[in-house]
Amino acid sequence: MQNFKNRLVIVTVILGIAFLVLASRLWYLQVLRGDEFEEFSLDNRIRIERVPAPRGRILDRFGRELVVNRPSFDVYALPDEIQEVEGLSISIAEVLGLEPSVIEEKLISAKKISRFMPVLLAKDINRDQLAYIEARKSTLPGLIVEVNNLRKYPRGKLGASFLGYIGKVSKDELKKNPKINSNDLVGKSGIEKNWQSYLRGEDGFIQNVTDALGRGVDSTLFAKDLTNKKSVSGNDVILTVDIDLQSAAEEALGEEAGSIVALDVNTGEVLALASNPTFNPEDFIKGIDSKTWTELINDKSYPLLNRSTQGVYAPGSVFKVVPVVAGLREGVVDPDTLVNCPGRYKLGRNTFRCWKRDGHGWVNLRLAVVQSCDVYFYKLAEKLGIDRFSEYMKLFGFGSPTGIGIEERAGVSPSREWKLKKFNKPWYRGETVISAIGQGYVGTTPIQIAVMTAAVANGGAILKPNIVRKIKTREGETLVQNSAQVVGTIPLKDDMIAFLQDALIGVVNDPGGTGRRARIEGYTVAGKTGTAQVVSLDYQSDQKIHKDHAWFISYAPAEAPEIAVIVLVEHGGKGGAVAAPLAKQIIEIYKKLKETRDLDDNV
Amino acid sequence: MIMFDRRLLVGFGWSLFFMTIAFSCLALLNLYSASYETGLASFKKQLVWVGIGIVSMILISFINYRILKRYSLYIYGLSILLLIYVLFFGKDVSGSSSWIQVGSLGTIQPSEFIKISLILALARFYDNDFQQGPYGFLDLIKPACLVALPLALVMMQPDLGTALTIILISGSIVLFMGVRKHSVAFILIALLALSYPAWNFFLKPYQQDRIKTFLDPSRDPLDAGYNAIQSQIAVGSGRIIGKGFKAGSQSQLRFIPAQQTDFAFSVLAEEWGFLGGIFALLLYFMIILWILDTSGRSRDKFSMLVSFGIAAMFFWHVLVNVGMVVGLLPVTGVPLLIFSYGGSSTLTAFIGIGIVLGIRMRKFSMSAEAIDLR
Numbered sequence A: 001m002q003n004f005k006n007r008l009v010i011v012t013v014i015l016g017i018a019f020l021v022l023a024s025r026l027w028y029l030q031v032l033r034g035d036e037f038e039e040f041s042l043d044n045r046i047r048i049e050r051v052p053a054p055r056g057r058i059l060d061r062f063g064r065e066l067v068v069n070r071p072s073f074d075v076y077a078l079p080d081e082i083q084e085v086e087g088l089s090i091s092i093a094e095v096l097g098l099e100p101s102v103i104e105e106k107l108i109s110a111k112k113i114s115r116f117m118p119v120l121l122a123k124d125i126n127r128d129q130l131a132y133i134e135a136r137k138s139t140l141p142g143l144i145v146e147v148n149n150l151r152k153y154p155r156g157k158l159g160a161s162f163l164g165y166i167g168k169v170s171k172d173e174l175k176k177n178p179k180i181n182s183n184d185l186v187g188k189s190g191i192e193k194n195w196q197s198y199l200r201g202e203d204g205f206i207q208n209v210t211d212a213l214g215r216g217v218d219s220t221l222f223a224k225d226l227t228n229k230k231s232v233s234g235n236d237v238i239l240t241v242d243i244d245l246q247s248a249a250e251e252a253l254g255e256e257a258g259s260i261v262a263l264d265v266n267t268g269e270v271l272a273l274a275s276n277p278t279f280n281p282e283d284f285i286k287g288i289d290s291k292t293w294t295e296l297i298n299d300k301s302y303p304l305l306n307r308s309t310q311g312v313y314a315p316g317s318v319f320k321v322v323p324v325v326a327g328l329r330e331g332v333v334d335p336d337t338l339v340n341c342p343g344r345y346k347l348g349r350n351t352f353r354c355w356k357r358d359g360h361g362w363v364n365l366r367l368a369v370v371q372s373c374d375v376y377f378y379k380l381a382e383k384l385g386i387d388r389f390s391e392y393m394k395l396f397g398f399g400s401p402t403g404i405g406i407e408e409r410a411g412v413s414p415s416r417e418w419k420l421k422k423f424n425k426p427w428y429r430g431e432t433v434i435s436a437i438g439q440g441y442v443g444t445t446p447i448q449i450a451v452m453t454a455a456v457a458n459g460g461a462i463l464k465p466n467i468v469r470k471i472k473t474r475e476g477e478t479l480v481q482n483s484a485q486v487v488g489t490i491p492l493k494d495d496m497i498a499f500l501q502d503a504l505i506g507v508v509n510d511p512g513g514t515g516r517r518a519r520i521e522g523y524t525v526a527g528k529t530g531t532a533q534v535v536s537l538d539y540q541s542d543q544k545i546h547k548d549h550a551w552f553i554s555y556a557p558a559e560a561p562e563i564a565v566i567v568l569v570e571h572g573g574k575g576g577a578v579a580a581p582l583a584k585q586i587i588e589i590y591k592k593l594k595e596t597r598d599l600d601d602n603v
Numbered sequence B: 001m002i003m004f005d006r007r008l009l010v011g012f013g014w015s016l017f018f019m020t021i022a023f024s025c026l027a028l029l030n031l032y033s034a035s036y037e038t039g040l041a042s043f044k045k046q047l048v049w050v051g052i053g054i055v056s057m058i059l060i061s062f063i064n065y066r067i068l069k070r071y072s073l074y075i076y077g078l079s080i081l082l083l084i085y086v087l088f089f090g091k092d093v094s095g096s097s098s099w100i101q102v103g104s105l106g107t108i109q110p111s112e113f114i115k116i117s118l119i120l121a122l123a124r125f126y127d128n129d130f131q132q133g134p135y136g137f138l139d140l141i142k143p144a145c146l147v148a149l150p151l152a153l154v155m156m157q158p159d160l161g162t163a164l165t166i167i168l169i170s171g172s173i174v175l176f177m178g179v180r181k182h183s184v185a186f187i188l189i190a191l192l193a194l195s196y197p198a199w200n201f202f203l204k205p206y207q208q209d210r211i212k213t214f215l216d217p218s219r220d221p222l223d224a225g226y227n228a229i230q231s232q233i234a235v236g237s238g239r240i241i242g243k244g245f246k247a248g249s250q251s252q253l254r255f256i257p258a259q260q261t262d263f264a265f266s267v268l269a270e271e272w273g274f275l276g277g278i279f280a281l282l283l284y285f286m287i288i289l290w291i292l293d294t295s296g297r298s299r300d301k302f303s304m305l306v307s308f309g310i311a312a313m314f315f316w317h318v319l320v321n322v323g324m325v326v327g328l329l330p331v332t333g334v335p336l337l338i339f340s341y342g343g344s345s346t347l348t349a350f351i352g353i354g355i356v357l358g359i360r361m362r363k364f365s366m367s368a369e370a371i372d373l374r
Helices: A002-032 A034-045 A085-096 A100-113 A127-135 A171-176 A190-194 A243-253 A290-298 A316-330 A365-370 A374-384 A386-395 A416-423 A429-436 A446-457 A494-509 A575-596 B006-011 B014-036 B041-061 B065-089 B110-128 B138-156 B160-177 B181-202 B205-215 B224-237 B264-297 B301-325 B343-361 B366-373
Strands: A046-051 A065-077 A119-122 A143-152 A166-168 A185-187 A204-210 A236-239 A258-264 A270-276 A339-341 A344-347 A350-353 A361-363 A461-463 A468-472 A478-481 A486-489 A526-532 A549-556 A563-569 B091-093 B096-102 B106-108
Touching (some): A002 A034, A002 B224, A034 B224, A065 A100, A065 A127, A100 A119, A258 A575, A316 A494, A316 A526, A316 A549, A339 A374, A344 A374, A344 A429, A365 A374, A374 A429, A386 A416, A446 A494, B014 B041, B014 B264, B014 B343, B041 B343, B065 B301, B065 B343, B106 B343, B110 B138, B110 B301, B110 B343, B138 B160, B160 B301, B224 B301
Antiparallel strands (some): A065 A119, A166 A185, A236 A468, A258 A270, A258 A563, A344 A350, A461 A486, A526 A549, A549 A563
């Protein structure tokens, strides 16, 4: 037996070692790595439920709602509480307008993942559907109706081109901003995109304790410090736009493709920014379906393009304001300089025509503006030279974005360096002369032309246009307040600016003026017509169109200017015939609105 | 046969008795918490089983172990018959037919009781064998048959956990009695050679999965490996003093599967922390030490081997079960005796303790009685 006693000692030692190993493992797990495992166990049981923040509203300058939120009633099913999948799918399918088999499949596949995670059956059901479900809640266990926010456009398509649209967040956007949830709808264009950070708000969250099956647990026993965070509503963006004027501008354009811009000449505030054709933002509120999206991006009429800021056009004769200013400042011309217009201008082997074939005869600078004599400007530009000329183009802001606050294009302000860089070719003199009448390489957006017009109207201040007036929190605290910002000055003495203004008044009010159709009885309108020659493909017939873009720039009242109205009608024909009447229409409505409205337009 | 000798009461193993009672109370307390969410049904059943267990333990302690020795082969035979019975008429629970329905208490599992029967049978074999010194391969054929019969029947159910404990317990006894070195080598080689067909033909896919998952827990974190990971999270997150009674989030919120049975120790370690876990392990260690001490004081081979076998049974259960709970060993489905919910395993444990108590209190009268019987 002694033999066995010795063996028992060995056995006891083995026993001791085994228990020591188990105890050490407990020490390792519970003491050394305890905090780490506590984190894991917290992760296990705490589910974070996101509370999405309502997006901020977009209002017009008088606080009228352009983009707001509306509740969307979404129907979810809890697979766990639905005993008879078949029965439920049939009773609910009809009212939701879905196939019973679709609901059944959704429920069955969801049950495999977790029986306690709600499955989305239908988004944004209508009032009747909601009433049906609410009335039968007791007979339809396991159905949940959740309220979410969707964008709502009380004014429909009005202003869509600058308000923009929303869409599912892209992977790039997610990378840039980790705060965004992968299911979020974010601004994709216009105000919605460019002011996204203000509109978004801050999502809140609710921490819940759930068991291993994902079921919510009521008990607070398993989590001592659950934190909840309320969502913070997005901020309201208050625009400078007057929606009544916007409406007038869009109506004026009608079916025509083009743009109408109205600026407050003293502040640079955008009062109207119409672009046609446009899109329906309603199509985007739940994330656009791919069919509609494909149609929109393949549409040759470019409905997603905001022509007022992204359309680059040859400005035609409305551009003549620039060589006038340059010529006067550089001493190339003075108001009395006379030029004989025989209807054409020879430069080397090239001949440049005036729009008036027979010519204007002897004209001074004022008459050249009023009757839009091209030959006068050919000669002026020839004397000025492209180097000096392009300095003035840049001074007015051509070739650069204006900073209006939504996406825009820079356009082209041609110069020797620009051409060398772009085409690796020298500048030709002929290119200078056609630049003076807004043709050739010159490319401008309507908003740039509007800034130029406003500068002449207000006596020389080149302003940064603004479309956003203020940003306020939901509680009313002002976060952003835009005010007039002068970015440059027309370098002319007051009498010379007055001369230019008088010439523009003549365009509308003189008997031979090209802008006679913008004349308003008892209210002086100043303006300038433009007819830009273009060759482009017609999006409907795929044939080349030779019909010119019709331009008209104007401001009123000429004695104490308030508003600048710029009209562009793509392939509209003559500026004086097509664009000027539209400008007149807008100015008349502006005048009427102003008379009926309290002059103090603070929000 | 049952002798109410005053010396018996004096020699009664009060410390083992009270340690066992204390451990049962700890187990019930733990089960109360683990079954609280589901309405205490298993707690109430286990309460009855522990009662039956304690009564059985006391009664068995009064039976002279020599009577057990005399009837050991009958007990063994009866157990084998029960194992055969369940193969044909057993109740299917989660893929293995190892249960017999007994009234309202639920089911019993004959494969648990076979452990005791086998210990008694092996002890009797070695007791009758007068050989001194290490056993050779041929000498081991008879005990090997004693082991192989129930092992094969248990594997056929199939019940991998019990099969493993049968091998471990009988292996311990055989090794304790000594085996010639070259025979050990031969047996190891034979086992290795047999492991290939065993893996391919005897192990069910889910059992293969469990072993594979043990070797690489990240292989399947949502299914088989899930148990191992969640159990470690439970144990670890208990930290030093635990989350408190009924406050173990891992167990109460059902992240630990089988928290009342195989993973009962996770619940303890989560709710009572390192202190609770060490306390339970220490108690278990003391119980086994005490049984081994009884084995050491025995004056005949049978009682020594029976005590040793029962100590081995407790030892392997705690090592394999707690080893699994703390992630040192694969998930095998071996319960922690007394601690895990389950009538059969609890009753088996109490019967084992009862036999040891019976041996302990008769050690003083041993020589005199031994002379009598011879």
